[in-house]
Amino acid sequence: MSKKDKLVVGNERKRVKVGTKDSGWKDYYGSSKELLLDISKMGKDKFERYILDFADNKADLSLKEIEYQVKHNVLRVNSYNGWIGGKVFKRHL
Numbered sequence: 001m002s003k004k005d006k007l008v009v010g011n012e013r014k015r016v017k018v019g020t021k022d023s024g025w026k027d028y029y030g031s032s033k034e035l036l037l038d039i040s041k042m043g044k045d046k047f048e049r050y051i052l053d054f055a056d057n058k059a060d061l062s063l064k065e066i067e068y069q070v071k072h073n074v075l076r077v078n079s080y081n082g083w084i085g086g087k088v089f090k091r092h093l
Helices: 033-042 058-071
Strands: 006-009 012-015
Antiparallel strands (some): 006 012
């Protein structure tokens, strides 16, 4: 049992159910205004989406996104990426 599964009160341990929340990834195409405008003009069927990787948490996801953007040099090629940024703290990984 992980630390997230337990809540310690005094000397008693109580189980706490840890749930998940749907992130909406199935309908998410990005935050780029230019991309969203092109999708609305041309239709979703003109765009392809791929799952590149999986992350265990939001910090890991942010770090992986930054790594992919830098690796593929998205600011110097024709892309919908207008900036690269984010906060990732080592203690959250």
